[in-house]
Amino acid sequence: MRSRSRGxxxxxxxxxxxxxxxxxxxxxxxxxxxxxxxxIGGTMAVTGAFSVEWGPRARTFMEEWAKLMNDRxxxxxxxxxxxxxxxxxxxxxxxxxxxxxxxxxxxxxxxNVAFFTGPASSPITIKASTVAEKYGIPMVTAEAxxxxxxxxxFKWLVGADxxxxxxxxxxxxxxxxxxxxxxxxxLKTVAVIQENTPHTMDVGWGGIxxxxxxxxxxxxxxxxxxxxxDFSAIIGKLKALxxxxxxxxxWAGTGAAFTKQAFELGLRPKELHIPHSTITDKYYAMAGxxxxxxxxxxxxxxxxxxxxxxxxxxxxxxxxxxxxxAGWTSLRFIALEALARAIEQAGSLDRAKVMAALRxxxxxxxxxxxxxSFGVEVAGKKVDGVGNKKVFPAQWQNGKIEVIWPTELATAxxxxxx
Amino acid sequence: MTRAxxxxxxxxxxxxxxxxxxxxxxxTITTTRIxxxxxxxxxxWGGAFFVILSQRLGLHPAVAMAIxxxxxxxxxxxxxxxxxxxxxxxxxxxLLVGSILATFxxxxxxxxxxxxxxxxxxxxxxxxxxxLVLFPVxxxxxxxxxxxxxxLAFVLLMVTGFHLFLQKTFMGKxxxxxxxxxxxxxxxxxxxxxxxxxxxxxxIVATAISGAFYVLAVPLNPYEGLPLTLKxxxxxxxAGVGNxxxxxxxxAVLGTAEVITSQFFGTVWAPAVSLTLLFLVLxxxxxxxxxxxxx
Numbered sequence: 001m002r003s004r005s006r007g008x009x010x011x012x013x014x015x016x017x018x019x020x021x022x023x024x025x026x027x028x029x030x031x032x033x034x035x036x037x038x039x040i041g042g043t044m045a046v047t048g049a050f051s052v053e054w055g056p057r058a059r060t061f062m063e064e065w066a067k068l069m070n071d072r073x074x075x076x077x078x079x080x081x082x083x084x085x086x087x088x089x090x091x092x093x094x095x096x097x098x099x100x101x102x103x104x105x106x107x108x109x110x111x112n113v114a115f116f117t118g119p120a121s122s123p124i125t126i127k128a129s130t131v132a133e134k135y136g137i138p139m140v141t142a143e144a145x146x147x148x149x150x151x152x153x154f155k156w157l158v159g160a161d162x163x164x165x166x167x168x169x170x171x172x173x174x175x176x177x178x179x180x181x182x183x184x185x186x187l188k189t190v191a192v193i194q195e196n197t198p199h200t201m202d203v204g205w206g207g208i209x210x211x212x213x214x215x216x217x218x219x220x221x222x223x224x225x226x227x228x229x230d231f232s233a234i235i236g237k238l239k240a241l242x243x244x245x246x247x248x249x250x251w252a253g254t255g256a257a258f259t260k261q262a263f264e265l266g267l268r269p270k271e272l273h274i275p276h277s278t279i280t281d282k283y284y285a286m287a288g289x290x291x292x293x294x295x296x297x298x299x300x301x302x303x304x305x306x307x308x309x310x311x312x313x314x315x316x317x318x319x320x321x322x323x324x325x326a327g328w329t330s331l332r333f334i335a336l337e338a339l340a341r342a343i344e345q346a347g348s349l350d351r352a353k354v355m356a357a358l359r360x361x362x363x364x365x366x367x368x369x370x371x372x373s374f375g376v377e378v379a380g381k382k383v384d385g386v387g388n389k390k391v392f393p394a395q396w397q398n399g400k401i402e403v404i405w406p407t408e409l410a411t412a413x414x415x416x417x418x
Numbered sequence: 419m420t421r422a423x424x425x426x427x428x429x430x431x432x433x434x435x436x437x438x439x440x441x442x443x444x445x446t447i448t449t450t451r452i453x454x455x456x457x458x459x460x461x462x463w464g465g466a467f468f469v470i471l472s473q474r475l476g477l478h479p480a481v482a483m484a485i486x487x488x489x490x491x492x493x494x495x496x497x498x499x500x501x502x503x504x505x506x507x508x509x510x511x512x513l514l515v516g517s518i519l520a521t522f523x524x525x526x527x528x529x530x531x532x533x534x535x536x537x538x539x540x541x542x543x544x545x546x547x548x549x550l551v552l553f554p555v556x557x558x559x560x561x562x563x564x565x566x567x568x569x570l571a572f573v574l575l576m577v578t579g580f581h582l583f584l585q586k587t588f589m590g591k592x593x594x595x596x597x598x599x600x601x602x603x604x605x606x607x608x609x610x611x612x613x614x615x616x617x618x619x620x621x622i623v624a625t626a627i628s629g630a631f632y633v634l635a636v637p638l639n640p641y642e643g644l645p646l647t648l649k650x651x652x653x654x655x656x657a658g659v660g661n662x663x664x665x666x667x668x669x670a671v672l673g674t675a676e677v678i679t680s681q682f683f684g685t686v687w688a689p690a691v692s693l694t695l696l697f698l699v700l701x702x703x704x705x706x707x708x709x710x711x712x713x
Contacts (some may be wrong), residue, residue: 046542047537047542047543047544048537048542048543048544049543049544049545049639051537051542051543051544052542052543052545055542055543056542094537196686222684222685223684223685223686224685224686225685225686225689227639228685229636229637229638230432230435230636232428232431232432232563232566232677233428233432233676233677233680233681233685233688234680234685235428236421236424236425236428236677236681237680237681239424239561240421240424253543253545253637256547257547257636257637260547260551261563261635261636263551263554264551264552264553264554264563264564264565264566264635265554265561265562265563266554266556266561282543285549286547286549288549288550288551289549289551291551
């Protein structure tokens with residue numbers, strides 16, 4: 001009896017050992033092995049708080065980009081000696097970072113995508129990118145530029161956008177130039193409001209720490225909770241300080257609520273700058289129509305003259321976008337384009353090879369040369385994998401978004417607020 | 419000096435909004451002893467339906483308001499039938515625990531339904547705000563937001579109306595009698611179900627209309643109902659349960675406290691004020707700042 005159970009124990013141990021040995025010896029699954037398509041997956045804020053800037057059209061834009069690439073025959077992969085079609089899988093994360101993490105897990109384990117395209121916004125990306133790092137899947141982010149995302153030493157992450165604090169540099173450079181030329185009234189003081197989320201805090205950081213570029217003195221800094229809806233206390237405080245410029249680093253919905261309440265409570269700064277106000281056409285109606293006139297913001301869009309511009313503008317038209325609405329599309333286009341180029345350069349769907357190609361990528365795109373920087377310092381943080389997509393100061397004029405800077409890309413001249 | 423006046427005015431206008439959220443809750447707790455945790459959610463639903471009717475469907479605000487009243491009257495009947503009716507006449511303990519549990523479940527369901535329904539059928543962006551912009555009114559160099567003045571006027575009207583209803587009408591006196599002694603109320607042959615139906619209909623319709631006024635000044639989202647219930651509860655406790663006119667003063671106290679906190683400590687600390695006040699009042703003066711209710 002005793003020797004029988006001992007024999008059984010040895011047998012079980014041998015079987016378990018053999019299984020473990022087989023698992024160890026088995027080749028790790030390679031995405032590229034006999035792949036006949038390139039699966040790219042990501043999530044998007046189709047619904048939820050961030051949908052005011054992205055929404056359903058963002059998903060359509062990504063799917064149409066894949067169709068455009070496939071109409072061109074796909075992406076050439078040397079290892080397969082063929083152009084492979086792109087299969088794009090985009091889920092709605094409802095603007096929730098936790099939901100995005102769940103969906104990226106699903107993309108990695110159930111859909112078995114080869115590569116990730118990043119979600120919308122920094123607050124979602126900061127969590128979702130951990131899945132890329134966990135599974136070793138290259139992720140190219142588009143509209144996510146908080147330095148905090150890129151300061152974690154992640155190996156599988158690059159982002160097309162310039163870090164958020166630098167947005168203010170373009171704006172203040174414009175302010176100084178316009179003041180010097182007399183096109184803008186002389187401003188001396190600035191008050192900065194920051195919505196407490198990654199990205200908006202970083203945009204605000206630039207608003208505070210780069211104000212010296214325009215010779216401005218910061219007279220107040222206020223932080224509001226995410227999605228804040230009542231600004232009466234802050235507005236009262238700002239009225240007492242009477243700053244020349246109010247710089248609102250908030251998402252479009254929050255910025256619209258601030259605009260309306262500032263008007264109703266009689267806060268009238270010479271210049272009201274809300275970077276996200278010119279990202280979406282919806283902002284104008286949300287803020288209350290004509291009171292949004294003259295508000296300046298930031299956009300990624302411009303009448304580009306470089307790169308694959310014809311395909312880009314055709315894509316915007318196909319999605320039904322006019323003017324400078326949906327100010328993120330060029331960024332998303334560049335992020336997807338960069339991924340496709342890296343695959344082509346790597347000549348393989350091997351994730352490590354594609355990541356290596358991304359790190360050394362350098363090519364001319366819509367705004368000029370695109371490259372990712374590693375080991376650079378931004379806002380006191382050492383960051384890796386940040387891009388250099390430029391942004392352009394814009395302004396609401398006659399119910400339309402106009403690019404006002406730099407002069408070579410401007411569609412209208414700056415108009416002082418009435 | 420102007421700044422001090424502006425702070426007070428700012429606090430009062432914010433307080434008006436809090437009173438708006440709270441007064442119907444005060445009415446129902448006072449008369450039926452039912453704590454409706456879904457109160458804030460009815461408020462949010464009111465704002466959402468008003469935006470749908472007036473902005474999405476383009477109806478005249480008066481027509482939209484009339485439809486809103488009919489719609490929420492129907493909701494109130496369902497609420498009375500399925501939640502209030504089974505609880506009435508129970509012991510105070512059962513009434514409180516039962517109403518909290520039942521209305522909490524209802525609140526969660528209503529929030530989810532509105533969140534899902536809005537992004538699926540109305541707009542992917544789940545925020546309801548009125549696009550109507552009202553001009554500021556300037557009094558002695560102090561600016562007041564037009565929308566907040568409208569809200570203050572509405573709250574005054576509502577509180578006065580409900581006060582008169584409870585003091586002067588037969589039904590109002592009945593409501594007070596029910597609040598004081600439920601058994602005695604039944605013994606003398608009055609129908610508590612019918613009265614509670616009327617009270618909850620009034621309260622829920624008033625809450626929905628308040629939500630419609632609220633979005634004039636401040637945007638709402640589908641998941642703001644429960645935090646608003648907590649804020650309303652704070653105002654009710656500050657005022658003293660059963661002290662309807664004091665809700666206005668309590669709202670002003672809370673609003674001013676938040677504005678002063680924002681001014682001197684930063685806006686991020688303002689939301690903590692209501693919870694601190696709630697805690698302090700419950701520990702130091704559980705009957706509220708203004709004592710026992712008049713009803």
